[in-house]
Amino acid sequence: MSEPMMNANESSGLERGYRRLLAWYPRSFRRENEEEILAVLMACAQDGQTRPSLEAALDLLKGAVRMRLRPRPGQPRTVFAAARLMCLAALVELAAVLTMAATAGTVMAALARSDPAAVSASHARMIANEVAAPLVIAVWLYLAWAVSRRRDPARIAVAAFFGLITMSLLAALSAGAPLYTPAVFGLGAAQWFVALVSLVLVFTPASNRFFRPAEPVPA
Amino acid sequence: MQEATFLILTALAAGTQHGYGIISDVADISGGRVKLLPGTLYTALDRLRADGLITVDREEVVDNRLRRYYRLTEEGAKRLAAEADRLHAHATAALRRLRPNLAGGMA
Numbered sequence: 393m394s395e396p397m398m399n400a401n402e403s404s405g406l407e408r409g410y411r412r413l414l415a416w417y418p419r420s421f422r423r424e425n426e427e428e429i430l431a432v433l434m435a436c437a438q439d440g441q442t443r444p445s446l447e448a449a450l451d452l453l454k455g456a457v458r459m460r461l462r463p464r465p466g467q468p469r470t471v472f473a474a475a476r477l478m479c480l481a482a483l484v485e486l487a488a489v490l491t492m493a494a495t496a497g498t499v500m501a502a503l504a505r506s507d508p509a510a511v512s513a514s515h516a517r518m519i520a521n522e523v524a525a526p527l528v529i530a531v532w533l534y535l536a537w538a539v540s541r542r543r544d545p546a547r548i549a550v551a552a553f554f555g556l557i558t559m560s561l562l563a564a565l566s567a568g569a570p571l572y573t574p575a576v577f578g579l580g581a582a583q584w585f586v587a588l589v590s591l592v593l594v595f596t597p598a599s600n601r602f603f604r605p606a607e608p609v610p611a
Numbered sequence: 612m613q614e615a616t617f618l619i620l621t622a623l624a625a626g627t628q629h630g631y632g633i634i635s636d637v638a639d640i641s642g643g644r645v646k647l648l649p650g651t652l653y654t655a656l657d658r659l660r661a662d663g664l665i666t667v668d669r670e671e672v673v674d675n676r677l678r679r680y681y682r683l684t685e686e687g688a689k690r691l692a693a694e695a696d697r698l699h700a701h702a703t704a705a706l707r708r709l710r711p712n713l714a715g716g717m718a
Contacts, residue, residue, distance in 0.1 A: 425653055431676035432630040432649045448648055455650030459657065 409444045416456035420465055468602050471539055474593035478536035481586045482529045488579035489525035495573050502570045514571050539594055544603045547594045554591045557584055612694045618645055619655055620691040627668040627680040664690055
């Protein structure tokens with residue numbers, strides 16, 4: 393079937409619109425498929441169409457999301473799963489800090505009744521937790537990004553970060569109630585467990601081959 | 612197997628096709644009911660290639676635009692056949708059970 397005839401302006405405006413939508417896809421997918429999809433999109437275009445239809449635009453964006461949720465070419469399932477778990481850990485941290493902020497008033501009131509001397513130290517601790525949370529979230533997201541892109545040092549960083557999370561969980565355990573409510577503590581424990589699993593995953597044999605391909609066998 | 616995937620494989624079962632060809636063929640096969648959009652088509656093709664059910668047969672440049680032809684692999688043909696058998700068995704069972712009722716209703 394041949395492409396409908398259109399003048400150069402219509403065609404280039406429409407093409408620009410489609411390219412803007414295709415920009416949301418992962419780079420490897422675009423390198424492989426962009427020109428071809430564009431050819432199909434232009435072939436499907438109506439006569440005189442100057443902008444992508446809403447239907448096609450939504451379908452392209454949905455495809456972009458779907459592609460970003462898939463393993464990248466050559467990426468083993470272990471690394472893909474680890475990266476997803478790191479994003480999950482970031483979400484859990486977000487949930488923890490929101491829970492903490494939401495219950496802060498009640499927690500501080502309870503502390504003031506039970507242990508007035510500890511109030512200012514506890515307050516400082518709570519602020520520290522809330523300041524650290526965005527950092528923790530950023531580190532998780534960065535690590536997820538870095539391991540998916542085969543950055544080997546990121547694995548060491550994951551191990552170190554896991555150590556840090558373990559220590560902060562132990563510190564929270566020793567501080568205990570009422571500063572940490574069961575919900576916050578549960579979320580902390582969940583994050584620790586997710587971190588542990590992703591740490592194990594990035595050091596499995598399949599992941600080792602991904603991070604260090606064709607490493608010479610030591611003599 | 613999703614319906615779109617099934618129809619894409621069915622389109623390729625007759626021979627090699629390029630992207631636009633698959634879209635129009637799927638519309639034909641489904642009697643115009645399934646209109647594949649390019650985003651759906653290419654995410655499906657990407658998955659099918661990764662799973663080894665289809666492969667690129669050849670590439671051509673037509674009017675300065677890349678055109679890639681896909682074909683079914685042996686594994687793809689096997690999976691499509693298995694899925695077609697399964698759907699056929701279900702459809703047959705449904706019809707067999709409906710027919711006596713329909714006949715009874717008529718009487």
